[in-house]
Amino acid sequence: MSDRRRFEGRSVFITGAGSGIGEATAHAFAEEGAKVTIAELDPAKGEAVRDAIRAKGGTAIFVATDATDEASVKAAIAAANEAHGPIAHAFNNIGMSRPGSIEEMSLEDWNWTIGISLTSTFLAMKYEIPVMKANGGGTIVNTASMAARLYTPSAPCSYAAAKAGVIHLSHHASCAYADDNIRVNAVLPGLTATPQIASMFTAEEQAEIAGENQVIRRAVDPREIANAVLFLSSDDASMITGRGIEVSGGRRHAS
Template identity: 45%
Template sequence: MGVLHGRVALVTGGASGIGLASAEALAVAGADVVVADIDSDGGAAAARRLAGLGGRAVFLHVDATDEQHVADAVRRIVSDFGGLDLALNNVGRGELGRTVTTTSLESWNAILGLSLTSTWLAMKHEIPAMVARGGGVIVNMSSSAGVSPQLTASPAYAAAKAGVAHLTRYAARQYADQGIRVNAVAPGITLTPRVEQWFAQDAIAEEVAGSQFIGRAATPAEVAASVVYLCSPAAAMVTGHTVPVSGGVR
């Protein structure tokens, strides 16, 4: 029986990349998993894949920047599964080749909305459901770009992911006495479909990945392993931290 048997997990951005790998790892660990994503085809395929791993799995079409979508998703999970125990908030995107002075206001707002506001909205509705359940665990997806400046990342993305790390610590402090643990994971360069496209288009990408202490990009499964650890009883005294999964990059 898996260490997360009987737990109900929500994974936003769960249709591909780190989100999908984390949803699979949570399912293998015994959790029932709700995949939430704006990609209906990918999300439905992910849920079918997870169902084959033994637990319950469903897909919900959710725009993580729309509060009504998020609120409705959490309400449905509580209604259909009896409660919410675990959440991975994993929505975000950046852009390449932008600087502080060349980033447009439209792009800045869109990236902060996807990478930071979505995390806040998710926690806003997940936390009350977890408190009603008697406790829970939240893992937010930050980035090594939010920990230290990396000029391959856009300034909007770096600022948003730094905000995710600080919001994580804030929420951990505020809700610890209600049984809620909140941590973040900060991946370095990880071989998601988007990063694989970058590798194919830009020779500098592999050079950047090779500059990590462990001279390669991470796999989504390696990031997912940290997500499962943080959700597990083994991390019972871990809260308020941003855990790097970056091959030594800080």
């Protein structure tokens, strides 16, 4: 746990904060004084994270949100502004995939993955940016993936393409809104030990995948992603924008 308070009193909005990387990041922001909005589809998960943050003396609300639905995202951001003041920092984090090679994948499954992993990021930024513009600026971190940069047999084509889109959408936004004092970056997790991953791979398979792709041969802890998100969101990263930051235990290629 950090003893710093870089986000004291700041309104922070996180999608998919009920589990895994989003949950760890919600805790990390709250521990540094932020007022956290947990925008999460599953009420049981969202309420549990809210209650855990409050039990530690932190400030959090849960807003039932489908981050792929425009009206739902718009309402969640309005609820965050209402409860905690205008959003100063956003972490647009949801993403998922359905399996299949290019030949096997149905158009429906392709569109589903693009919707949940890329369109959700566009939708969140569409409603976060006007709030930040009106309040003198802010920061956005979007969750991409190492699957956007390295071919991984376990990552479907739709997911790799969607997450590459997240990196480029972040870069585009960083250029378009730099003059509004809004910084936009992406984090690229390597294999991270979250429930989503536990449901897909055994512990042995996780170690094997990490060993194939990474220099540090273990899965990333969700808290290690959270640390990077907080850094990118903080004034410590005041000259970093439009970048995709790998949090993945390194890789053998230099570039």
